[in-house]
Amino acid sequence: MESGNHLPHVEPTEEQEPDNLGFGFPVFLMSESVVFLSFFVTYTILRLTNKPWFPPGVDGLDVTRGAINTLVLVTSSGAIILAEKALHRGEMKLFRLLWLATISLGIVFLFGQAAEWAGMPFGLDAGSAGGTFFLLTGFHGLHVFTGVCLLLYMYWRSLQPHNFDGGHEGVTAIALFWHFVDVIWIILFILLYLWPVN
Amino acid sequence: MTNQPTASVPFQRPWHDYLKFSTDHKVIGIQYLLMSFCFFLVAGLLAMIIRAELLTPQLDVVDRSLYNGLFTLHGTIMIFLWIFPANVGLANYLIPLMIGAKDVAFPVLNAIAFWLMPVVGVLLIGSFFLPTGAAQAGWWSYPPVSIQNPSGNFINGEFLWLLAVATSGVSSIMGGVNFVTTVWKLRAPGLTLLKMPVYVWTILSAQILQLFCLPALTGGAVMLLFDLSFGTTFFDPFNQGNPIIYQHLFWFYSHPAVYVMALPAFGVFSEILPVFARKPLFGYKTVAISSFLIAIQGTFVWVHHMFTSATPNWMRMFFMASTMLIAVPTGIKVLAWTATVWRGSLRLKTPMLFCLGGILMFLFAGITGIMLASAPFDLHVNNTYFVVGHFHYVVFGTVTMAIYGAIYFWFPKMTGRMYNEAWGKLHFALTFIGANLNFFPMHPIGLQGMLRRISSYDPEYTAWNVVASLGAFLLGMSTLPFIANMVASAFQGRRVGNNPWNSLGLEWTTPSPPPEENFEVIPTITVEPYGYDRPVDLTTEVTT
Numbered sequence: 001m002e003s004g005n006h007l008p009h010v011e012p013t014e015e016q017e018p019d020n021l022g023f024g025f026p027v028f029l030m031s032e033s034v035v036f037l038s039f040f041v042t043y044t045i046l047r048l049t050n051k052p053w054f055p056p057g058v059d060g061l062d063v064t065r066g067a068i069n070t071l072v073l074v075t076s077s078g079a080i081i082l083a084e085k086a087l088h089r090g091e092m093k094l095f096r097l098l099w100l101a102t103i104s105l106g107i108v109f110l111f112g113q114a115a116e117w118a119g120m121p122f123g124l125d126a127g128s129a130g131g132t133f134f135l136l137t138g139f140h141g142l143h144v145f146t147g148v149c150l151l152l153y154m155y156w157r158s159l160q161p162h163n164f165d166g167g168h169e170g171v172t173a174i175a176l177f178w179h180f181v182d183v184i185w186i187i188l189f190i191l192l193y194l195w196p197v198n
Numbered sequence: 199m200t201n202q203p204t205a206s207v208p209f210q211r212p213w214h215d216y217l218k219f220s221t222d223h224k225v226i227g228i229q230y231l232l233m234s235f236c237f238f239l240v241a242g243l244l245a246m247i248i249r250a251e252l253l254t255p256q257l258d259v260v261d262r263s264l265y266n267g268l269f270t271l272h273g274t275i276m277i278f279l280w281i282f283p284a285n286v287g288l289a290n291y292l293i294p295l296m297i298g299a300k301d302v303a304f305p306v307l308n309a310i311a312f313w314l315m316p317v318v319g320v321l322l323i324g325s326f327f328l329p330t331g332a333a334q335a336g337w338w339s340y341p342p343v344s345i346q347n348p349s350g351n352f353i354n355g356e357f358l359w360l361l362a363v364a365t366s367g368v369s370s371i372m373g374g375v376n377f378v379t380t381v382w383k384l385r386a387p388g389l390t391l392l393k394m395p396v397y398v399w400t401i402l403s404a405q406i407l408q409l410f411c412l413p414a415l416t417g418g419a420v421m422l423l424f425d426l427s428f429g430t431t432f433f434d435p436f437n438q439g440n441p442i443i444y445q446h447l448f449w450f451y452s453h454p455a456v457y458v459m460a461l462p463a464f465g466v467f468s469e470i471l472p473v474f475a476r477k478p479l480f481g482y483k484t485v486a487i488s489s490f491l492i493a494i495q496g497t498f499v500w501v502h503h504m505f506t507s508a509t510p511n512w513m514r515m516f517f518m519a520s521t522m523l524i525a526v527p528t529g530i531k532v533l534a535w536t537a538t539v540w541r542g543s544l545r546l547k548t549p550m551l552f553c554l555g556g557i558l559m560f561l562f563a564g565i566t567g568i569m570l571a572s573a574p575f576d577l578h579v580n581n582t583y584f585v586v587g588h589f590h591y592v593v594f595g596t597v598t599m600a601i602y603g604a605i606y607f608w609f610p611k612m613t614g615r616m617y618n619e620a621w622g623k624l625h626f627a628l629t630f631i632g633a634n635l636n637f638f639p640m641h642p643i644g645l646q647g648m649l650r651r652i653s654s655y656d657p658e659y660t661a662w663n664v665v666a667s668l669g670a671f672l673l674g675m676s677t678l679p680f681i682a683n684m685v686a687s688a689f690q691g692r693r694v695g696n697n698p699w700n701s702l703g704l705e706w707t708t709p710s711p712p713p714e715e716n717f718e719v720i721p722t723i724t725v726e727p728y729g730y731d732r733p734v735d736l737t738t739e740v741t742t
Binding site (some may be wrong): 019020023024027028030031032033034035036037038039041042045046049050124125127128129130131132134135139 | 371411
């Protein structure tokens, strides 16, 4: 396909797809957020009705570690916003750089999460505190992992010639997903880490 | 035989195309219908074993744990593999045709969503062959019963049940995103929301409801799976857990699920009645918007399933009132259908019979529903056959009847051929009589206190149970003329033109069966649907 040609020679469904993606993907995220909502509600009810919350000998989660992870994820959200802006300005090199920065921060977050899991004084089966902690962070981590995979795929696509001639809908959707994962984490951080122990 | 007003020709596919992966919404729609009907037969067979057991008060056909598996899987398969996918199949076939689109918004996603469903079927039916047997906790799968796992096996019936429900949920969410985007984005020029057929409105409402509520069940199912298999205690009352939370998560979806099932049926009634009464749908806009009202209100009624689950009184009162309010939009619809038929020139063809029968049974279901919405009454009949009777009037008497009616009505569209009318009427008679014989007796024995989900009962309930069982066997038999009729007609039925019913629906303006991309020219819509009182065509074609 010629880059100067504004009539895309693609299948009709693909010609409609980007526009549909811009509508359908936020709809999907709305739906996805309800799964998290169901976990958050369960956590909140259990936490309100169980005292003491943590297993014996544990006096809360490592807030510092959680805060560092939060900072990493929020920074990556900022990086992806800048990446999108660079793309709209047509600065592909800067876009790739910022996109890679987002990927790196996502991977750093996952490593931080893994380290926290490894050093956890209680396990999955430690009553409600154990179950909710590992379920929420695990399900969120799965989303971060999915996000990193999507980001890598889009990075690979950005290296293809004429890739973004048809529009940036894929980039927009992935960026939206990344922000979604970020917002979920902030709620999770407040509920899990900042909720006073007693 | 065929008369072709348009230039394009009908597109007949070879039958084996329906066994292959395809992204054409019309193929996927028929695949859904064929697959879900097979599961309908399986779940119906389970129901007939249940009814055979209940012919006599003693336990004599199956043992208790198998009986538990039978009613659990009967409910699960009927809901997740018959009513949902059958509705999705119809919607897949019809929505793009009704809104003047070439296909759905995400054809590949659509195909993947379909091919997940056989996996669900294999998981559910396969669980009968496990050493532990199938899931036994009922289709709600309430903890703590569902997380006991007495066998100790990691792969047990409940485990497969949860995987199946989660897979079905993924498929439904894909479908939901697809339908909502399709209706929102791909409407033909001029087709504003208040010019859409009511069927499209009901599908849109139902799918929005599904997108918003289903993830709660997914979350609940994930936690239940962890409780069952990985040692967490979310719902374990002996270890800081709370089983009531699961009930809330389950019903937060599974009550709206009833509307996800019933709304398309309302849409089918609204499509078929005007055609066979030759009158416009009475109060079209009100009926359309009431679909949306049902979806919104349906989100706030779920606790009526939990009046006996240690629910505080203020909550009981709120949900009692909100449940009764649902009668308003549904009542609007029934009134509109009645007014549509009123003094029309009725043609009592099979689709019309199924719709009239379905509306009649829906009225009955609605009345028992209002009774059950009343908390004091509900406390009395909780977990009795009265509840079972009520929801079978909904899911069979209303939804399944509507699906049957829809299959007959759009059969000429899908195949270009006409079914056999006499066999269709026989099918209707057997179905209607069988269903009422089967499900009506559940109300009196429920009021007398016969509990659901039991395999042996007090002899005083025998008479009504015999009637119900005979009805069930009749219902089983009723599928035979249907299957024979459909198979024979699909291959050898009389060829009819594009629009044998003289319907004004947009889907009838294309050849039957429609070609690859449905429309020669994308139509422009200028008027409201159901204009059976004016002698003009619904669409004016764009000159290209």
